[in-house]
Amino acid sequence: MEPGILIKTERVKRGWSQAELGKRVKISQVAIKKIEAGETRTSKYMPKIAQELGIPLSKLDSSLSQGPVNQGSDVDLTRPKQALQVIPGEQLMGDVDLPVYSIVRGGRGALVLENEPFTYTTRPKRLAGKKDSYGVLVIGDSMAREYNENDIAYVDPRLHPKKGDPCVFQGTREDGTVEAIIKYLDRSPDASETVYHVSQTNPEKHFTIKKSDWQKVHVAVGKESGR
Known part of the structure; x- marks a missing residue:
């Protein structure tokens, strides 16, 4: 229809x-x-x-849309995703200097990334010295079983995203609002394509999003459980 x-x-x-x-x-x-x-x-x-x-x-x-995914040689929908693993306390180190941003529901139903950190937390070892890394406190359950509402996803923007990675996609809109979603990459980014092939776990589905709408893709490398 x-x-x-x-x-x-x-x-x-x-x-x-x-x-x-x-x-x-x-x-x-x-x-x-x-x-x-x-x-x-x-x-x-x-x-x-x-x-x-x-x-x-x-x-x-x-x-x-959840239209058919181009199942080329780089696509394997049965391939295990790189789940966001809880990072144990002994792997946290240094000062409480990792900024944590919140994703909130915007006025038009979108998920908006706040432009100021609402708190700071201790960074995991793999983000030591990476001043542009950050954390995201998420809402919703579209990726439940991998992370849940109130988990903090640790993000390393310097990593090159590849197939299977959980990623934070950011898009800056005309009014300056930054919207954000967290999804899996179903295939490695191809410069010749205009879309990203992504998926989520709850409900499980595979779909595409436009690169022009989501200008930044940052890899999530672990999480702090909110439970």
């Missing part, structure tokens, strides 16, 4: 007018009309529309 038709169907089910949906999403009735008519195919408000109507974002935004 076309995104516009799906949006209209779910809106009507709830007895909402275009103006009511627009009010909830904070855009005009005319903008909703154009989206439903298919005149507007992409919009930064799609995540919020999906959230309000209970529609999976992948059905509205093709850049986050």
Whole structure:
């Protein structure tokens, strides 16, 4: 079903007018009309529309679709992922100087990386001396079993990401907001491609995200359990 038709169907089910949906999403009735008519195919408000109507974002935004993965020679969906291992206390060292940022839910349903650290923690040995490394306190359960809500993922931005790595993807939007997600790389990055092939564990699925939307890819090298 076309995104516009799906949006209209779910809106009507709830007895909402275009103006009511627009009010909830904070855009005009005319903008909703154009989206439903298919005149507007992409919009930064799609995540919020999906959230309000209970529609999976992948059905509205093709850049986050779960379409078939190109199963070329570099793709092995059965290959074990590099799970984020809990780093034991004896491997933590030095001063409490590793900045930890929080990923929070933004106003339009996106996951936003805060621009200031909310705390500092002791860095693991493998990040000793790497001043640009950092930690991320995550929310949500899309990668449950590998990390859970309130775990801190340790990130080394100097590592070259490869197939199987858990990675923090960052994208800076037009208003300066930095959005972030954590997913597995299903195949090593190829400079000739315009997308990353990624996956998650809960629910398990494989999909693509646009490189133009996610300009930075940093490798997560371990975690501190929040439990």
